Amino acid sequence: MTNATNILHVDMDAFYASVEQRDNPSLRGKPVVVGGNKRGVVAAASYEARKFGIRSAMPMKEAMRKCPNLVQINTRMSDYAAVSKQIFSIFLEFTPIIEKLSLDEAFLDVSNSIRLFGDEINIATKIKDSIFQQTGLTASIGIAPNKLVAKIASDLDKPDGIFFISNHNMQEVLDPLPVQVIPGIGPETLARLQRIKVFTVGDLRQTSKGHLEPIFGRFTKQAQEKAAGIDKRSVRPNRERKSISAEVTFNSDVFDRPIMYRELLKLAEQTSSRLRAEQLVAGTVHIKVRKADFSTSTRQCSLLPPNNLTKSVYTAALNLLDKWLTTYPDTELRLLGVGCSQLAPDIQTDLFSTDILANKANLEQTVDKIRARFGHTSLSRARSIDSEEIM
Ligand SMILES: [Mg+2]
Structure with a gap:
């Protein structure tokens, strides 16, 4: 019986791009990048796109130059967040000691899980299998005695691999x-x-x-x-998030209010859906607006009672935007963002089950689940459907 530490670094393969290829079979086998729009940067690149030297954080224009047949897809953050929630609930079946690094990446300390589930390689295999069964997506897992080496290891047999580094072969x-x-x-x-x-x-x-x-x-x-592979940091669960936000940089500066409102709704939906995915409620909503001249302002207000409903976040953000537009009429917007802060765990006790808020939250969670399973287009709020003749 050893008391060695066993750390897993789980990292989904080309996460956003893989979700897109899963949900749209015509994208499979093609070079795909996910990212805001032409002014933005690549958020994720499929393996086919990577062959052209395309990497995340690369400006979209440069990516297009490298690969003229590149398919560019707008991010669907709420869908990724919903898949992320599925993945993290799989992790939780194996250990409570989870340190989330991003929607698709985490450290897991499985040292105390081995007696229950078999050795660390067995656990990694089970996690990968569950992820594939439940989401249709692949992950790569690095196993090592510490976080530093586990993170290096997860890259060594990517995609769809498990790489094990022990003190003996380190x-x-x-x-x-x-x-x-x-x-x-x-x-x-x-x-x-x-x-x-x-x-x-x-x-x-x-x-x-x-x-x-x-x-x-x-x-x-x-x-x-x-x-030398030395790292004394432990896996720190429940890293507290201070805020969750989403923003969009427009292809061309936006003057029309209906377009602003529609984008605002999309952003409110992305933000609140991520709150729900992370089982958090927000006490504050803020908006960020950048004018064509690059000057940027933020406005914020309270959300009472704190919650994670799309409608509440949207209504609050809309009030803030309207107020701001009253001060700056005839403004062209370059960027719009919606964020939530003052985050707290979403504790849905039975006391709330008859509450109208809880019922709405359940409905929105159901929507998230359906989307995670069948893709974004299965359900869409009428107003965020891409069309110019709204409102
Ligand atoms: Mg990843």
């Missing part, structure tokens, strides 16, 4: 990897390291401190510890 696996797999080594540091002939993790681990100090300064020891 040095052997890490040493030949390019040094930039170490988190915190960006392009500038990388260039400086290459100049002193440090190309691999092993090079970093074995180079004398004196050679590295001009590059890492007081972080030299830390950098070399990372190269």
